Amino acid sequence: MLRAEGISLANRVSDLSIDLISSDAVHLLGPNGSGKSSLLNLLAGLIAPDKGNLWLDGRDLTHYAPAELASQRCLMEQSQQSVFALTVKESLNFFCAERAVPESLEQALNIADFMQRPLNQLSGGEQRRVQIARCLMQVWPAIEQGRALLLLDEPVQGLDFSHQHRLCALLNRLTQMGNMLVMSHHQLNLAERYASRIWLMHQGQLVADDVPEQVLTEPLLTQVFSCNVRIVTDTEQNRLIQTYL
Incomplete structure (x- = not known):
């Protein structure tokens, strides 16, 4: 279990409290600059909140040695293009x-x-x-035991549609083993299909934390993203989210 209580980070995250439990597949949504990356870094223990507390499996996150924490949680950051000539295997x-x-x-x-x-x-x-493979391999023994915390910042960025779905399906299989996932992105339809819960952020605050059908509504999305949103249902009763100005 991961728990945050009243955490704040100046100009980025404001008085945020959340709980993450085994098998949660949380999709973290919100406009650019809403605090998603800062929240992931806080949950990873890479930066300390100005106030508030974080616990992982009942222990204060600051009480973990770096090596111990690195064996249980991974964080994939947004941009890590490689300039090195190492092979993928190397x-x-x-x-x-x-x-x-x-x-x-x-x-x-x-x-x-x-x-x-x-x-x-x-x-x-x-x-x-x-990069995704490298991130998951960091904690693979913990993943196999169903006790890993997976934090991914916009992992679907740059992936085509097929690989976006392959990745989300893989991550859902890992959460079904008991692992915890928080992944940020901007693909509302992926969140609709694959998330067990959605955290919706706006201006550093968590404005919604619930199942997709409760968070992905036309009024709330229109307010948070400052654009028009329409939700339609196809012939197979799948909800499809369309955005337009």
Whole structure:
């Protein structure tokens, strides 16, 4: 369990309290500058709040040694383009203590075909998938035990539609094992389909924390994103969210 109580960070996050429990697949939504990345860094323990407290599995987050925390939680940041000529395999071995990449992860992220290619010769989307693999491999033993905290900042950025869905399906399988997930992004329809809960942020505050059908409403989304939102239902009864000015 992850718990935050009254955490604030000057000009970024304001008096925010949340609980995250086993098997939660939380999608973190909000406009640019609403505090999503700052919140992820706070939850990861990389920055300390100006006030408030954070606990992971009942222990104050500040009481974890860095190595212990790194074995239980991972954080993938938004931008990590590689300029190095290491191959994908060499990079993953270096960052993941030479653990072999599980076949299920390799297949889900579709990285098998370029494991021997240099990182700096991959497209942005290909590098993104390697970055996700590297992030998950950091805590793979904890993932296998169903006790990892996965924090991903805009992991679908730069991915095509197919790989966005493959990634979300993979992450949902990991949460079904008991792991906890918080991922930020801007794809409302992905959140509608894959989130078990949605955290909606606006101007540093958490304005909603609930299941998708309660958060993804036309009035609330229109207010938060300052654009028009229309929700329609297709012939298979799937809700589709459209945005326009």
